[in-house]
Structure formats: C-alpha cells, structure tokens
Amino acid sequence: MPPPSPPSAPSSTPPAALAGLNPRQLAAATHRGSPLLIVAGAGTGKTTTVVGRVASLLDGGVDPERILLLTFSRRAAAEMVSRVGALVGPSARQVWGGTFHSVANRLLRHYGSAAGIPDGFTVLDHGDSIEQLGLIRADEGLAQRGKRFPRAETINSLYSRMVNTQRPLDRVVEEDFPWCAPHVDDLRSLVRAYTAAKRANRVLDYDDLLLFWRAMTTSPVGEALRCLFDHILVDEYQDTNALQAEIVAAMVGHDTEVCAVGDDAQAIYGFRAATPANLWDFPTTHPGAASIVLEQNYRSTMPILEVANALLDGARAPVAKPRRLWSTMVTGTRPTLLCCEDETQQSRLVAERILDARERGIDLRDQAVLFRAGHHADGLELELARRDIPYVKYGGLRYLETAHVKDLLALLRILDNPADELAWHRVLRSLDGVGPATARRLAEELRINKPKADPLARLVDGIGRFPSQAAEQAGELRAALADCAGGRLEPGPQIDRLGAFCRLTFPARYENGLARLADVDRLATAARGYTSRSRFLTEITLDPPGRIGEVVPPSLDDEWLTLSTIHSAKGCEWRAVHLLNAADGNIPSEMALGKDDGLAEELRLLYVAVTRAKGELTVSFPHRFHVNRFANDDRHVYARLSRFLDPLRPLFDELVELTDDDADRAVPLGRVGVAEEVDGVLDSLLGGSSTATATGP
DNA sequence: GCTATGCCGTTTTTT
C-alpha cells in the first residue's frame, strides 16, 4: 500500500468531495503521479471514491474536458457526473463519460475521417449484425446441403469472441466452438464477406467500434488521441475484455494518468469475453502502478456480509487477494432461506414477504427481486399484477429488438444513411408481395450501394417497380420518406410521419399489428428532445432504452418494486433483496458447468446478488421445477438448493414450506434421474394427483 | 418468386 500522496493542488480547505472519505478512499481519490488500481469490494464506496477523485482533480485545476471516465453503462456515467456536478458545479458536465462503445463512437465521429474511417456511419445493433450474417450465410449457399452449418447467431458470437479476446479464429473455434471445426474455412470466408459488406454499407457493429478505436490509436491521429486526456478512469475494470484493456493502454500518453477501479470478485461478464485477468495484470500492463484495496463496507449488515465472505471462501478460483468485507453494522436481521414447494408457491410467498417488508416500513422502492434469467420472474409478475403491486422489470425482451420497432428504425436508418443496405432490405420486404428476390431487384433498380447513387432520391422520384398489391404502400413510403428527408422535421415528428406508413404495413405483417402501432408513438416520444436523427439513432443503439417496462413507468405513483436480472443489478443496492430460484442448475446455471471458469463466474454472480442487500436478504428456491417452461403441463423435476449455498445454511434462518416427501427426492436440476422424469410424466397422466397439483391457483 | 407448411431449438447473462 503506497502512502497517500497529498492532493496535487492543496488548498487550505479540502474539497467537500473528500470530506466524508475514509483514509483509504482518500488515498485513492488523491493519489497522483502513477497509474493507480483501486480494488473496491462490494459496497465499499467505490462510486463515492471515484466521484471524489474526479472532484479532486477538477478542484486541482484539471480541465474537465481532459478527463475520460469509462463506465459500464451510460447510466453509471451519468450518475457519477451528476454527483461530481453537485460537488464542484456544472463544469463536471464537460467530463467525457460513457461506455467504451459510446466513447468509441464519439471519437470515431470526431477523428475517424483522418484515420480513413467513413464518416456518417450507422451503428449496427446485435440483431442487425445477425441479420447481415444471415444474409451472407444464405448467399454463399452455406445453409444447404444439409450439413448443419453454424447459425448466424453462433457465427456472430464466434466472431465477437475472436475480436474481443484478440485470439485468431482457429483458436477460438478450437477452444470455444469445437463443434464448428469442420467449417472453419467457410467461417473464415464468411467473416471476410461480413466485413466487406459492413464497409460497403458504411456501418459498424459493436465490435467494430472497439476495433476501429484501437486502430485509430496506431494511425496518424493516434498521438492526437493520446493528447486528449490527462486522466483516464475506468470503472468496473474486471468486466473489460482484452481488446478494451489494449485500448486503455493505447490511450495512455506521456502525460496521461490512468486509474482502474474494479473488483475481481464481481467479474460476471465472461460470456462477453471480459476477464478479471485485466485487473490482475494491471500492475504489469501499467508499470509502477500503485494499488489500494477498499474493504470497509458501508452498505450491508454483518449477517449479510458473512454470507458474502463465506461464498468467496468457497471459491474454486481464488480472487487475486483474499479479502473480507466488514461493516460497522454488526447486528441485523439474519438472511432468510425460503424453501418452497414449487414456482407458484415461491411467487406467492415472495409477494407476501414483499408486502410484509413494506408493512415494516421498507418502501417498494427500497426492495428488489433478483434472478438469473429474465423469464424467471414470469410467475412473480403474474402474482404482482394480481395483487396490484407496481414494478419495473429490468431484463427480458428488449424493446428495440421487437420486429416492428426494427421496421420503424430501418426507415430512419435509410434516411440517415442511404447506403445502409440492410435497412433498405428490411423496409422493402415490409411491403406486401415483396420477398427476398423482389427486394433484391428493387435494390438494383434503386442503385443501393452503387457508387455515387442516391437511392433515396430515386425512390422518391418514382423509380422502382413494386408488385401491384403494394402500390398503395409504395406510394405512402415515397411520400413519407420525402417528407422526412432533409431537415424540415425533427426526429419526433419524423417518426409520427413514418407511422402513417406503418399503419399500412403492420396490420398485414403482424397478428397484433394495431397494438404494435402504439410503439410508434412510444418511439416518437423517446425521440422528442432530439434535434438530430443520426444522434437519436446512435444513442438508442448504444444505450437502448432498455426493456419494455422501462419505456413507460408502470403506474403513476413513484412507488414501485424493482425486478432485475442479477447482471443488470450490478452497482445497485436496496434495503431488502429477494433472490429467486437459487436452485442448483440455475445458479450455477447448468450451461456454465462445461466452460472454463464457468462455475467460478456463477459463484461471483451469486456474490453480486447477495451483496446488493443492505439490511434484508431473502433467498428462495422452489423444489419443483417445470421440465419445459414452454409446455403447459405438470411435468417437473426436483431441485435442490444451489451447491454454493448449501454449505452456508447455518448462516440463514430457514423457512421450509415443503413436504418431506418432496425434500427426499431432490436432485440437482438438469441432472434429472430417469425415475424422476417418469414420475413427472406419470403425474401428468394421472392428473390431479397430490404431487402434481399440490398448489392450485 | 412468394407464401403456406412443418420442424427444430429456444432463453443465461449485455455493450
């Protein structure tokens, strides 16, 4: 531990931002003159420390525009900037803040053209990338011949892994996608074609944003980039990947000070190629780095931290430095383990506990229900609706990924970037009688993607032979695009105008077309306040308005419960946390077991979940799971408590709502014994047996 | 070449 250096510009009165910091936090906030690694355990005031550091930098005279704050989500950046703002005033708003992807986007738009990157590019979201790959996959005739060629989705994750881990394709295939090995040559050419298509269409996908950023650092503008910032702070460093770590290193110039903050015990984004090795290697990558460890927890009571500490004790893959969280809040409610009969009962009991906590003075706003996967809350959502408990759900199907919203966005995208072939195809195919082949012919006629062509103008001028049944739609399309082109309408009104076209296509295209039209209005509302269409498009791609529920608050009161995946809950805290489905097979997820570090990451996920709770923690698991959540039958398997929590039972108060009969049959979920499977089938055949229908509606 | 039909996997997590 290095001695804390004094602030670089000491003033007689220390900045207010540093007033409440403990000695280690203060040291972290005021350290200068070398790279700095802050290892901040859960709830140890990491945000306060980072905010203090930024405030102290500003106080010491650093130009806010020369501070880069890389955070995991744009929300986190906004929160930090606003907290700094409260301490040092509005200049804080000039700090560069955002995710790696959003900062990449900004830098590429500013400096990209000097490095040979087309300006006015469009950002492809996840779904777009898959669609583009799917098109190429079909074009190259790889899908046929019955030879089980990897699906577009698989190819995308393979490619993404290659980029983000910076390993060659051969190795990625061999190590992470062995079943694709027979196709490795086809995959290589397919990825090349994908890259070429993106260039031709002037689009960048998520991975490109990072790739191009790094490429810029070694281009003629590289030195200019390194001169942009005096200080780079990277939050959640344990969740960065190899490419991102390279970018950070490449952005550090002669006079740049870099500071990384993270907690390897909370590394939960391995599936996105993140690795806590970045944190461990920081002192090597950045020679002379100081490190500071924060261990005093200000969030939770000791009974909760004991669970957290015990979880790490059992970790197979040890964290870099063994450490224990401690808190001065020694007493508190012991965590509760809620053993339920089945999912229905779990929903009911959890809802009751939520209401009970509210009776005891814990507002809904101070409570959250956390789960491994978005659909785990389905049953609870029904129960909450039945009881009129308002909630907001973070997780599940994303609004922007619904087909009809993409239809609408495609219209905006061709206005924004007429070279965007994918968007054109989507728009053309939304007309009656236009399938892949006709869309392709129309694309030819409009000269999409041909040099010096202006497909938009050609369309508006009446070029393009549409099928007769699409005549009216085509007319409306031309009129709507004509009205929206140019700068006469702002993005919001443009969407309203395009909605008139959607009114002609949605009803035929979608079962519930009318309901989907409501989303046009929602998007128009979201666009209000933007003056630039391109900015609106980019921002919602890089920072999606999240999930469906997030777009419109559930009720008029500002009192609601939070439902969230554990991943989305990172960085948040609540007085009472209810963790659902802590059954073996869910946490750890059955799918994680085969992978390197898979089990360890699942344990860290559980660690993240329990450390969100300040005062009350309820962990529940249902003993009976449905075998197939898609089927509406009573087939089920018997689950047992997560292997991570089972040894920790003495730390919990147990509420058991099971029959002994059920308890005896518990096996790990996912390793269903034949007997249990048969048992479940028999139950459903017999119907109305005591086991299969123990809990009625 | 478009659309209706049938099969298969699907949902773990997100920029």
Next chain:
DNA sequence: ACGGCATAGC
C-alpha cells in the same frame, strides 16, 4: 408455445 428457417406448392 412460439419464431426462425428450410422445404414444398402456387
């Protein structure tokens, strides 16, 4: 249960 995707008919 549903959607994506491949095959068969109009």
